[in-house]
Structure formats: structure tokens, C-alpha cells
Amino acid sequence: MQNRQFIVSHAPFWHNGSKISSRSYNTVIAAIPALLLGFFHYGSPVVGVLALSISSAMIWELIMNLITRRPLTIGDGNAALTGTVFAMLLPATSPWWLVITGTFFAVVIGKQIFGGIGSNAFNPVVVAVAILMVSWKDFFDFNEALLNYDFEFIAAYPLAELKHFGTSAITSFDTVDLLMGKQTGGMGATFGLGIIIGGIYLIIRGIIRWEIPVSFLAGVFITALLFNISDPLKYANPVFHICTGYTLIGAFFLATEDSSSPVNFVPMLACGAFAGVMTVLIRNIGIYVDGVIYSILIMNLICPIIDKIRPKALGKVV
């Protein structure tokens, strides 16, 4: 194989024109297919939750910029992205105060108090959802949140069925239906195919790295498969775990967040796989219905240490 040589010339340099804002807005574009299906299923409330989430996240960032007397960063679109991804995880019936409180936790507690974009140790959206899930868990019980919707598909939240009634209760869920979004859940988190298409778009554009989602999904698949082999009557098959809950949105939109995920090749694989394994462990032997949020939070926690696994430096500086 021929070794490519990179020649670094001296200044002046020409910026290639890439911007943080184009990364942010491209990620928002990648979320559109999943959100469109949410709109199709839940109707106008999706527009309200999404619009309020985006605007309030940007307003919180603007307020923090002004209070801390730092340069205005709302132009980079990161707050808009935080608002979009946060809205995708919420049920369509979320009250306005939950949305505004959530974006406060995401933008202020999750990001700004660490110093803004690039300094946050945890994914801001995951921090916000974790706090809200502990504080107001009934709003994240999708069976309770979506009581008034009359769906043409099974209205029970698949992971809750599995947790409470075992594998016999999930035999009526069809994998293709689950992948096509015929399931209840977060308003932008149920359309598996749409999320995968959005994720592939992000990978092609170079905004996220393929290593994290692929290793995350592999971690989920292999762990769920081992559980399933050990006791098929008690534990669901791995494909069910991948198509339900926050698994796919977690793999492509949450675990890949810039500053809270690793940057080196081996750490990316290790962290992604770790989060995948933890997700299934929490689902199968933990008390929570879905484990994606907490597993990504733990992954964020160990990332800086795992990221110490670095490639050998090329050459030697004398």
C-alpha cells in the first residue's frame, strides 16, 4: 500500500469554509424524516413541542451568553440542535413547562455552566432527559402520556410491555412495523428507518463517525443475543431491542455528540460498545424500562479516561 504524504506549508492559510453552524443545521436536517413521521402520528402537538423546544433552548443560551458576558454563541446553531434532539425524545403531549424546564437543564446545566460548546462532559440532551425522567417520570411513561390517541397499530409502549409482561406480550409486534415507526414512544424516536437514513446522511457528510453508532448497535445486539440464547422465554430477541425505545436515536444522535464522545478509533469503538452493553443490562436486569439515557450518561463519564488510548505518534520529534 502506498503511503500518502501530507505536506504542511507555512502560513498564510486559507480556511476551507466549514462552520459549526453547518454541522448543527445539517444534524437538524437529518432529524427531519423521523420528526415528519411523528407529525403524521401525533399531529399538531408535535409542531408546538418542537418549536417551543428549539426557541426556548436558543433563548436559554442567549440569556447565559448575556449573564456570563461571553460572545453570543446562538449563531452556531448548537442550541437549536439541542432543542431539536430534546424534542425528539419527548412524548407529543408534553406540557409547555416540561419543554422549557428540559431545555433549561440541557442548555444551562448540561452545557453552559461547563463553559459552552465543546466543554460539556455530558451530552446536554441526555442530562436533561435523565433529570426529567427522575423528576417527572409519569410524563415519560409513554402508555400514560399517549392515552388519548387512537392508533391503527398497537398502542402499548413495546419496552414497557416487555418489562412488565415478558416476552409473551411482545409476540404481536412485527419487526418491519417497528422499524417503520408503527409503535409509540418519543415523537421523533420511533421511526427507525428515518433515524437510520438521517444517521447515514450525517456519516456521509462527516458530521458523526460511523464507529460510535455501529459499535453501540453491535453492543446492544450481541448482549441482547446472549441474554436471548440463555433464556428465550425471559429475554427478548436482539432485533426487538434495536428497533424499540431510544436505541436508534441514541446510537446516531445522542452517543455521537461532539464533545462528550471520544475522538480516537479504539476508544470510539470501546465507548460505543460499552453504552450498548449497558443499555441491554439496564433493560434486562435493571429496574428502568429503557436504559439508553443512563447508559450514554455513564459512557460520557468514562470517555475521557478511555480516550487516553491513543495511536502511536508518527515519527519522532527530536
Add this chain to the structure above:
Amino acid sequence: MTSKKELTLAYSLIIIFFIIGVLSYAAFPAKSPDKPVRLMFKGVAGKVLFSHKLHTNDAGCSDCHHNLEEDETSPEACGSCHEPEMEDEDVPSRTDAFHSQCIGCHQENEAGPQEKECSLCHVM
């Protein structure tokens, strides 16, 4: 640092989305349908998800709403009489009323679950 163009876009997004968000919440407030689709009964022994629509397919209104008048089409909600704690001995408390209603009808129609299988309805 962000450019002026990006800031203008951000301000525009804030204003547009805030107005859309407020209007959506104001114009389409969450309201319950006249006839419930599903109901969530809550008690100390956990939640019970009840499909009202599924049960109305098989049973008539008066099978459960026992005080329905002849031509009455909009029965009262169970909770309007059956409160969580009842002082009146003739009117069972909410949990007792649901238990006797649900278990009685399910046993009559052999629709399961068996006795002492609480977790088949109750979810903590």
C-alpha cells in the same frame, strides 16, 4: 465567533419558532376526547392500563356504568362517585369498585387472569 449572518438567522429562528410554539400550544390545547380511548387507573399497587375502546367493542355502556338511565348516552366517569377513600359504606371505594367490576366480568367471561396474578394488570 459567529458571523452577523448566522446571528441574524438565529434571532429569526428564535422569533419564528417561539411564535409558532406559543400559538400551537394556545390553539391546540390538550383535551380529552368525549369517549376515552384508554384510561390509566392509578393506585398504591401500581398503574393499570385499561383500553376503554377495546371493552366498548364487546360490552355495552351500562355493563360497567351501572347507573345509566334508559336513553342516557354520556355516562358519568367512575371517579365522580367512587372516590379513593369512601366514608359511605354502600358505595365502594374506587379500588374496590374497579376490582369487583374488572375481576367479576373477567371471571364471568373466562378472560383471565387467574387469582393472585396481580402483575398481569398492575404495573409498578
